[in-house]
Amino acid sequence: MDFDLAGQPEIVQQAWGYGLQGWDLAKGWLLSPEAWSQFGLLLLAWFIAKLVNRKLQPVLTRWLTPPEGHLGLLSKARHFLRQFLPLLLPVLAYAFTGAGEAVVRSIFDSGAVIALGKRLFLFLAVRILVRDIITDPLFKMLGKFVLVPVAGLYVLGVLDLVQLRLAETIVPLGNLSFSVLSLIQFIIVGGIIFWMGRWSKDQSAALIHKNEDMRPATRQLAEKAAEIAIFGVAFLVFMNIMGIDLSTLAVLTGALGVGIGFGLQKIASNFISGVILLLEGQATVGDYVELDGGEAGTIIKMTARAAILESFDGRWIVVPNEDFIVTRVVNYSDQGSANRFEAPFSVSYDTDINRVPAIIEAAVSTHPRVLDAPYPPDCELRGFGESGVDFAVEFWVNGLDDGPNKFTSDVLFLIWNALKDNGIEIPYPHRVVELKADAAALAGQGVAPSAAGA
Template sequence: MDFDLENQPEIVRQAVDLGLQGWELARGWLLSPAAWTQFALLVGAFIVALLVTRKIRPALTRLLSPPEDQNGMIATARRTVLAFLPLILPLLAYLFTGVGEGVVRSLFDSGEVIAFGKRVFLFLAARILVKEIIDEPFLNALGRFVLLPMAALYALGLLDDVSLWLSETTVGLGNIRFSLIALARGVIAGSLLFWFGRWSNDQSAAFLKKQEQMRPATRELAIKAAEIAIFGLAFILLMNIMGVNLSTLAVLGGAIGVGLGFGLQKIASNFISGVILLLEGQATVGDYVELDGGEAGTIVKMTARAAILETFDGRWIVVPNEDFITTRVVNYSDSGSANRYEAPFSVSYDTDINKVPKIIESAVAKLPFVLQEPDGPDCELRGFGDSGIDFAVEFWVNGIDDGRNKFTPKVLFAVWNALKDNNIEIPYPHRVVELKGGLPAPTE
């Protein structure tokens, strides 16, 4: 076939040349007994793989399916393996094709068709992996936009040519020049490494949070140390993959040091303060704290820069870690320690006040949240008021009052009921009005 391509662009001439090469290859396959034999072997391998898959896949499904109520490590591993069963068909076809490939090559000294078929089976396996198995959004996107195009190029035999073109094509950024394949390798490897780092960090954090024998502050410190170690290792691996000499990072470290000395002082201060807080353990997740600035709430999260407080009305307050170091902090709870509160009340002046403490202490002690250690309920006489005699009952509880657990209202209910059951009057203000000069005469 002759074409006049002298006046056509270079890309058109290359495309026509590739098309002619493909046509010659296809015509050679169509007219070759070896090609037809290899094609028949591919079809036979696929049919055998299909029949074997129909036999073994139901049995493997029954074997690997754990009971629905099991959620342990072994059950999770079985469900993970079960998700990969759709790969059985293309992988078996690839395996059976490989078994017959040696025989065909020994007879015809040719194996292009069967090699192409094997690559197609691998492409089908990659497609099933992306479409049916990978459900994590990031990995699925990486499979659709990276793995499938690479598998398609490999199936067509163009992967080496594309890789060579990407290696020879370079781009510049100032005095730095790098090839497109190095850039692509860095983006793909970086994405995978930092996704895996995030996943590993989530798993390690979940594992450490389950270690009840560790102090909360120690757990938080271990979580932060694991996070720094995981992402630091991911960064070092990425630099090695991209071929960056780590010794050159000394210049970058010096620049960062200068930046910390000027514009990043607060960030560095908060980061170091956060490490000190975790090491000392004076305030950690779960503690109810109050700062000099008026911020008060339960610490629900501690980050590298700040602590997040949750108030009783559900609002979140972000407090820089530095404030915990440089200002006074009142910690009302340390890992669920007991706290003492009091509930004031009054009784009438007609009451035998010697009986009141025993009645009130007995009633309050029956409440399930009131502790007997370090001390049980204690009813004390506080003074003689204008309308009645003032008492207060002190009690110990685990937790913070007037928050998620409102203890004082329940204690006051118990005091009210105990006084009523013993016919003790709760006073209310009385006022005496004196009229000087007597009452005015009625008018007719």
């Protein structure tokens, strides 16, 4: 098959040359006893691997399946290893093929076909790993678009050639230039390192949250410090692996400083305010706070820039951290300290008011959430109203009188029942109306002048 390709592009000529080499290699394999023997060994290795895999899979599955309810370190390790069982078949085939390759090379001094088979089994293992085992989105994407293509090139024996071409392809970017291979390595290494940083951050946060002896504010601060330290180390490791001189970051640092000075003042201020809040612990996750601007709610999350409040009606309010520093903040929770509330009521003027405090204090004390410390329920005389004598009972509880808790409502029910049980009347407004008019005019209308009360 001779064709004149002198007028064709260089890439066409190279492709034709590779095609001729492949055809000559295929003809050599088809007509060679050594090649047929290697094909036979490949089939034998695959058959033996399938038999061994069929016997080992049930045994390994039982051994690597932890008992129900066991969550220890050993159980987690067994569960982790069990997910790699789909790789057993191609790995066994690769191992048996390697043993056969040693025999073939000792007899025929050739092993190209069986070496191709080994690479093919390795490709199958990589494909199973990416398709069935890897679940993390980042690693799955890297496996699909990087690892599987690299394994395919390795099977075809052109991986070194492709690497050379990628290294020779230079991408100019202003005063900088880099190869396509360096860019691919940059993306892969950066993704892996920062994924490991995120995983380390999640593990450290879980460990910190298990320490219940620490105040919530201290736990938040420790978590943020660990996050900054982990990603800082990850960044330095990434720059070192990629061979980037850290002194080149001086210009970037200077530009960032100028940006903070002009456009990022609020962001920097909120970040520093967040650190101060975590250090001082004046407001942290779980506290119910009210700001001067009218924002009120329970802090459910504190970020580097703002705190997120959840109001009792379910709305989320994002409040910049700076507002907690420069404005007056009322913290109703203060990490479990008690809060005082009061319930007002009135009794009739016909009541012996000296009996009321003892009756009401005893009734309110029966509420399971009302505290005896710092003070027990205290019923006080507040004044003499138009319709009755005004009282109020003060009581202390752990929590807020809204949302899931209805302390004042419960106490008012207790007051009502206690007053009814003791025959004490709760007054309602009374008014006295006097009608004054000319007696003759009223007599002419058939109405007698009088004073009526209502």
